[in-house]
Amino acid sequence: xxxxxxxxxxxxxxxxxxxxxxxxxxxxxxxxxxxxxxxxxxxxxxxxxxxxxxxxxxxxxxxxxxxxxxxxxxxxxxxxxxxxxxxxxxxxxxxxxxxxxxxxxxxxxxxxxxxxxxxxxxxxxxxxxxxxxxxxxxxxxxxxxxxxxxxxxxxxxxxxxxxxxxxxxxxxxxxxxxxxxxxxxxxxxxxxxxxxxxxxxxxxxxxxxxxxxxxxxxxxxxxxxxxxxxxxxxxxxxx
Numbered sequence: 001x002x003x004x005x006x007x008x009x010x011x012x013x014x015x016x017x018x019x020x021x022x023x024x025x026x027x028x029x030x031x032x033x034x035x036x037x038x039x040x041x042x043x044x045x046x047x048x049x050x051x052x053x054x055x056x057x058x059x060x061x062x063x064x065x066x067x068x069x070x071x072x073x074x075x076x077x078x079x080x081x082x083x084x085x086x087x088x089x090x091x092x093x094x095x096x097x098x099x100x101x102x103x104x105x106x107x108x109x110x111x112x113x114x115x116x117x118x119x120x121x122x123x124x125x126x127x128x129x130x131x132x133x134x135x136x137x138x139x140x141x142x143x144x145x146x147x148x149x150x151x152x153x154x155x156x157x158x159x160x161x162x163x164x165x166x167x168x169x170x171x172x173x174x175x176x177x178x179x180x181x182x183x184x185x186x187x188x189x190x191x192x193x194x195x196x197x198x199x200x201x202x203x204x205x206x207x208x209x210x211x212x213x214x215x216x217x218x219x220x221x222x223x224x225x226x227x228x229x230x231x232x233x234x235x236x237x238x239x
Contacts, residue, residue: 044073044123044209048097056094063088067102067120070210074149086120091128091227092235098171099126103215110138110219117220119145119213121152121206126171129155129179129203129228135221143217144194147187151207154193157200158183168205175229179203201228 051062064086071078085104090096102120109115121127132141145154153168160182162168168184170177181201187193195202204211225236233239 041073044070046097046122048095051090051096052094058090058094058096060088063090063096063100063102066122070120070122070212073209074212076149076212089235091229091232093173093229093231095171095173097122097125099128099174101125101127108220110135110221113139113218115143115215115217115220117215118148119211119215121150121204121211121213123206123208123210125206125210126174127204128174128232129181129201130225130232131199131201132221133199133224133226135219135224138219138221140198141217141220141224142195142198143215144192145187145204145213145215146192147189148212148214149189150209150211151186151188152211152213153205153207154185154187154202155179155204156181156183156185156202157196167207170205175231178228180228 046066051059051066053059064083067086067088068078068083070076071082082104086102087105088096088100088102090100093099100122103117104120105115105117107114107116119127134140145152153165155162155168158181162182162184165184165186170179181203183196185193223237227233227236230239
């Protein structure tokens with residue numbers, strides 16, 4: 001309906017051109033340009049304090065609400081049971097907006113060698129450095145990530161190029177600001193980035209508007225995940 005109105009207005013202006021002494025073509029282009037400018041999209045912003053109660057306990061429900069906000073921002077499908085399927089963690093840091101993750105697992109079938117889940121990272125949120133050991137019964141996890149919305153800096157083994165990305169900063173709360181791998185791959189919607197090799201360390205940092213990624217792998221075992229940050233290992237495994 002909006003386009004019909006624009007073209008109609010342009011036609012009327014063209015018909016009146018000889019009376020107004022205005023070039024009809026120029027006027028119609030200006031009208032179309034103004035009318036078709038996209039509306040500014042509101043930015044995403046979250047306050048870390050909102051995810052913790054007065055005693056500092058992580059409020060998972062509030063975290064899930066933030067993930068739903070991220071979903072709505074990008075038009076990710078939200079169904080009646082979506083919220084109940086979201087898994088969230090701050091990795092025991094108390095700084096969910098800086099270090100954390102949310103995910104929805106679709107399937108994990110290591111017997112047949114496939115796994116699929118969606119990952120959700122808030123703006124500037126880090127998925128902490130970790131790697132995967134070999135389970136007793138199955139091969140070690142091999143995985144890759146397809147970015148659906150937003151941008152994620154996927155970091156792993158390879159040439160250290162982190163200095164080329166001033167925006168990629170490790171939060172001080174993560175292992176005292178330290179990581180062991182520094183090869184950054186900036187990935188945007190439509191990009192697929194695989195792990196360089198089995199057992200390799202890796203981490204991610206979301207861009208300023210967060211990121212939603214689909215992770216594919218040959219299976220996943222929580223007990224065989226190891227984090228560089230001892231706080232995360234204690235939270236997950238009691239190590």
